[in-house]
Amino acid sequence: MPNQKFSTKNTKSIKDTSIVHQRHLVLNEKYLKDTASAWITDSAEVVGKNLHDPFRTSVSINDNMKVPFKIGVHKAVGGDHDFPNPGDLLCASLASCFESTIRLISNKLRIELIETKIKVIAQIDVRGTLLFDTSVPVEFQTMHIDLLIVAKNTNEKLLNTLINGAKRSCIIYQTIKKGIPITLNTDVKIKN
Incomplete structure (x- = not known):
C-alpha cells in the first residue's frame, strides 16, 4: 500500500x-x-484557596469533570515554578x-x-x-x-x-x- x-x-x-x-x-x-x-463551551475555574500563598493555586478543568491541576508561578516573575x-x-x-x-x-x-x-x-x-x-x-x-x-x-x-x-x-x-x-x-x- x-x-x-x-x-x-x-x-x-x-x-x-x-x-x-x-x-x-x-x-x-x-x-x-x-x-x-x-x-x-469549554471551561476552567480557579477558586482561590490558601490565598496567603501568592505563588501557587489550582485550576479545575471542565465544569463536569472538575479535573484539579496545580499551578505555580514562573521563576521569571518571582515564583518557585514548582508546578506548571x-x-x-x-x-x-x-x-x-x-x-x-x-x-x-x-x-x-x-x-x-x-x-x-x-x-x-x-x-x-x-x-x-x-x-x-x-x-x-x-x-x-x-x-x-x-x-x-x-x-x-x-x-x-x-x-x-x-x-x-x-x-x-x-x-x-x-x-x-x-x-x-x-x-x-x-x-x-x-x-x-
Missing part, C-alpha cells in the same frame, strides 16, 4: 472505513439540522490540540501513525508584565511547534495534506494565531 496513489476514487473507500469519518458524518447531519448544537505555570498550560493546550487533530485527520486519510511528537515552545520578555519596561508587550512574543510524524501507508503529498489540515482544523492553533477578544465581567467586594 505505500506505493498506492491516493486519488479521489480511493478517498471514498478510505473514508468509508474511517471511524472518525463515520462519526463526523453523524455530527454533520446533526449540525445541519440544528446549527446551535455545534456550539460547545499558565504559559506551560498554554503550550500544553496547543500541543495536545495539534496532536489530537493529527490523529483525527490521519484516521480519516487512513495514514497509519507509528510515532508522533509535538513540542510547543513559547517565549516572552517578562519585563512588560512586571512593569519594569512598559514598552515591552505583555504577551508571548513567539510561539513555535516542533512536529515529528512517523507514518506508514502514506506518501509526501498525503502527509502535506495531513499537516495543512491540522493547521487549518486545530482550534487552539487557529485561536492563538488569529487572536481573540476576551470579555471580562467583574464582581468586586470590599470587606472590612
Whole structure:
C-alpha cells in the first residue's frame, strides 16, 4: 500500500472505513439540522484557596469533570515554578490540540501513525508584565511547534495534506494565531 496513489476514487473507500469519518458524518447531519448544537463551551475555574500563598493555586478543568491541576508561578516573575505555570498550560493546550487533530485527520486519510511528537515552545520578555519596561508587550512574543510524524501507508503529498489540515482544523492553533477578544465581567467586594 505505500506505493498506492491516493486519488479521489480511493478517498471514498478510505473514508468509508474511517471511524472518525463515520462519526463526523453523524455530527454533520446533526449540525445541519440544528446549527446551535455545534456550539460547545469549554471551561476552567480557579477558586482561590490558601490565598496567603501568592505563588501557587489550582485550576479545575471542565465544569463536569472538575479535573484539579496545580499551578505555580514562573521563576521569571518571582515564583518557585514548582508546578506548571499558565504559559506551560498554554503550550500544553496547543500541543495536545495539534496532536489530537493529527490523529483525527490521519484516521480519516487512513495514514497509519507509528510515532508522533509535538513540542510547543513559547517565549516572552517578562519585563512588560512586571512593569519594569512598559514598552515591552505583555504577551508571548513567539510561539513555535516542533512536529515529528512517523507514518506508514502514506506518501509526501498525503502527509502535506495531513499537516495543512491540522493547521487549518486545530482550534487552539487557529485561536492563538488569529487572536481573540476576551470579555471580562467583574464582581468586586470590599470587606472590612
